Amino acid sequence: MKILSREQFYEADRRTLSAEGIPGEALMERAATRVFDWLHARLEGAPVPVFVFCGVGNNGGDGLVVARHLLDHGYTVDVFVVDYSQARSEDFLTNLKRLKGRKKWPEYLDQGSPLPEIPANGVIIDAIFGIGLNRPPDPWVADLIRHLNSSGAFVLSIDMPSGLYLHRVPEDPSAVVGADVLLTFMAPKLVFFLPQTGVFAERWEVLDIGQDPVYMEEAEAAYNLVGREMVRTFYRPRTKFSHKGTYGHALVLGGSHGKIGAVALAAKAALASGAGLVTACVPECGYVPLQAQLPEVMVLTTPGFSEHTELPDVGAAQVCGIGMGMGTGEPVQKAFLAWLEKMQTPVLLDADALNILSLHPADLHRIPGGSILTPHPGELKRLVGPWKDDFDKLEKALVFAGAHKCILVVKGAHTMVFAQGKGYVNTTGNPGMATAGSGDVLSGMITGLLAQGYEPLQAALLGVYLHGRAGDLGASRTGYEALTATEIISSISQAFLELSGPAGPDQKHTAGG
Ligand SMILES: NC(=O)C1=CN([C@@H]2O[C@H](COP(=O)(O)OP(=O)(O)OC[C@H]3O[C@@H](n4cnc5c(N)ncnc54)[C@H](O)[C@@H]3O)[C@@H](O)[C@H]2O)[C@@H](O)CC1
Numbered sequence: 001m002k003i004l005s006r007e008q009f010y011e012a013d014r015r016t017l018s019a020e021g022i023p024g025e026a027l028m029e030r031a032a033t034r035v036f037d038w039l040h041a042r043l044e045g046a047p048v049p050v051f052v053f054c055g056v057g058n059n060g061g062d063g064l065v066v067a068r069h070l071l072d073h074g075y076t077v078d079v080f081v082v083d084y085s086q087a088r089s090e091d092f093l094t095n096l097k098r099l100k101g102r103k104k105w106p107e108y109l110d111q112g113s114p115l116p117e118i119p120a121n122g123v124i125i126d127a128i129f130g131i132g133l134n135r136p137p138d139p140w141v142a143d144l145i146r147h148l149n150s151s152g153a154f155v156l157s158i159d160m161p162s163g164l165y166l167h168r169v170p171e172d173p174s175a176v177v178g179a180d181v182l183l184t185f186m187a188p189k190l191v192f193f194l195p196q197t198g199v200f201a202e203r204w205e206v207l208d209i210g211q212d213p214v215y216m217e218e219a220e221a222a223y224n225l226v227g228r229e230m231v232r233t234f235y236r237p238r239t240k241f242s243h244k245g246t247y248g249h250a251l252v253l254g255g256s257h258g259k260i261g262a263v264a265l266a267a268k269a270a271l272a273s274g275a276g277l278v279t280a281c282v283p284e285c286g287y288v289p290l291q292a293q294l295p296e297v298m299v300l301t302t303p304g305f306s307e308h309t310e311l312p313d314v315g316a317a318q319v320c321g322i323g324m325g326m327g328t329g330e331p332v333q334k335a336f337l338a339w340l341e342k343m344q345t346p347v348l349l350d351a352d353a354l355n356i357l358s359l360h361p362a363d364l365h366r367i368p369g370g371s372i373l374t375p376h377p378g379e380l381k382r383l384v385g386p387w388k389d390d391f392d393k394l395e396k397a398l399v400f401a402g403a404h405k406c407i408l409v410v411k412g413a414h415t416m417v418f419a420q421g422k423g424y425v426n427t428t429g430n431p432g433m434a435t436a437g438s439g440d441v442l443s444g445m446i447t448g449l450l451a452q453g454y455e456p457l458q459a460a461l462l463g464v465y466l467h468g469r470a471g472d473l474g475a476s477r478t479g480y481e482a483l484t485a486t487e488i489i490s491s492i493s494q495a496f497l498e499l500s501g502p503a504g505p506d507q508k509h510t511a512g513g
């Protein structure tokens with residue numbers, strides 16, 4: 001699914017109107033009726049007081065339409081016009097007239113108006129600002145928003161939580177509506193997925209409003225969602241006459257005294273992701289535990305006892321993932337940089353491989369083109385420097401991926417993959433995955449997929465998707481707190497089974513939270 005920009009939303013609007021030959025208010029009626037239907041299906045006529053707060057643009061127009069339908073269905077409704085500007089939109093005015101036709105006169109709020117009393121058992125419809133917000137709300141509007149947030153009432157926001165911009169972080173987070181549910185039109189917005197802005201609407205749903213399918217197909221999006229639908233386009237089921245050589249040889253290099261487990265997790269995850277052969281390369285101290293623990297994995301040791309002091313030459317047929325639990329001592333730094341210099345084919349770089357590169361920025365050019373880097377936010381900061389906010393972070397990540405011709409996988413609640421000027425936002429995963437070793441599992445999975453011949457970008461996208469899905473399936477058995485990296489590995493099988501089977505109800509990726 002595409003994540004559209006503001007210009008693209010307005011363009012989709014225009015294209016829909018012209019393709020169908022309908023006026024704007026007809027599309028508004030259709031969109032807002034979907035919001036009403038959603039709410040009516042849940043309230044079922046319950047006698048709860050509903051408070052509709054409308055701005056004076058098209059988002060406000062949506063609110064007026066919802067208010068009219070609520071009145072027509074016998075709900076108790078109070079309508080407020082948040083009069084922040086003299087510039088009313090045409091479709092807002094049309095719907096204001098229609099509401100008055102129902103003998104319902106809204107109350108106008110502006111600077112100095114007393115704040116309306118809202119009981120905690122009420123329902124607020126937030127239609128103050130939509131995607132048109134382009135500057136901070138006036139102080140009195142910000143006060144109103146804070147008042148709504150502290151009411152304890154259930155808040156349904158239309159299209160956007162009012163006060164949240166589409167493309168930047170709010171100046172004052174207290175002046176953004178905290179939506180219990182957000183019903184957004186046509187496509188999700190990038191802000192739903194960023195830590196600083198996603199908190200205003202953790203639960204959201206996309207409403208299809210019959211937008212022009214031709215435009216939706218051709219719009220070139222800077223960001224795309226990574227979901228089942230997308231990864232199935234390049235997932236390759238196994239073929240009957242294949243053999244283990246068909247599925248490649250993954251070499252996982254890393255580990256140090258006390259951190260051999262990181263390599264064990266990655267190697268096991270590479271196997272569970274389908275690599276034909278897996279070798280783990282560890283310093284001497286890792287030999288016995290790995291051999292005893294993972295009978296399917298071949299173990300190669302390097303001369304150091306507790307850390308790598310040399311790294312092996314890699315055969316052309318092997319695909320490498322390196323860095324987990326490796327350490328950053330002087331000898332490891334030297335061994336790693338010398339090894340990287342010799343690599344010509346894409347590798348996966350994680351954890352201490354990234355930390356070493358951060359200590360030697362002049363050696364970043366040694367990264368083979370098409371390599372995959374999997375930093376968590378701390379490692380990313382060491383690589384690209386600090387960022388001002390989440391949008392600055394995206395920019396820096398895009399620039400870094402472009403400059404080093406690599407695929408940058410920035411891990412987080414919504415892991416984002418950056419490559420060739422584009423961003424991909426993962427939709428799977430849960431807070432249970434914030435647990436030791438889950439990143440090592442991801443590295444192993446991506447290495448295993450690379451070994452099977454997936455293009456690096458495909459391996460990264462399929463890897464993050466399946467990793468998150470395995471985490472979700474694991475958490476459905478263990479709950480968040482008890483989820484472990486080992487449990488995620490155990491659930492990879494189910495994630496693959498699901499990928500080839502029919503879609504489940506929670507896999508459409510038109511909802512979040
Ligand atoms: N396809 C679409 O684009 C559709 C859009 N619809 C609704 O239209 C909304 C967009 O409507 P608008 O473009 O009229 O914008 P909004 O209703 O979000 O905002 C109204 C206007 O307020 C002004 N403004 C921005 N920030 C302000 C501030 N801080 N203080 C005072 N005024 C400010 C801007 O000029 C803006 O156009 C969407 O979010 C959605 O709810 C729907 O009616 C259905 C279809």
Ligand SMILES: Nc1ncnc2c1ncn2[C@@H]1O[C@H](COP(=O)(O)OP(=O)(O)O)[C@@H](O)[C@H]1O
Nearest residue numbers: 376411412413429430431434436437438439440
């Ligand atoms: N709140 C969250 N929601 C979804 N996924 C998460 C969350 N927190 C962490 N993860 C995932 O868990 C993994 C953690 O990786 P990392 O921080 O490298 O862990 P470790 O170093 O312990 O292996 C990443 O893939 C990340 O996307």
Ligand SMILES: [K+]
Nearest residue numbers: 126129160162
């Ligand atoms: K809104």
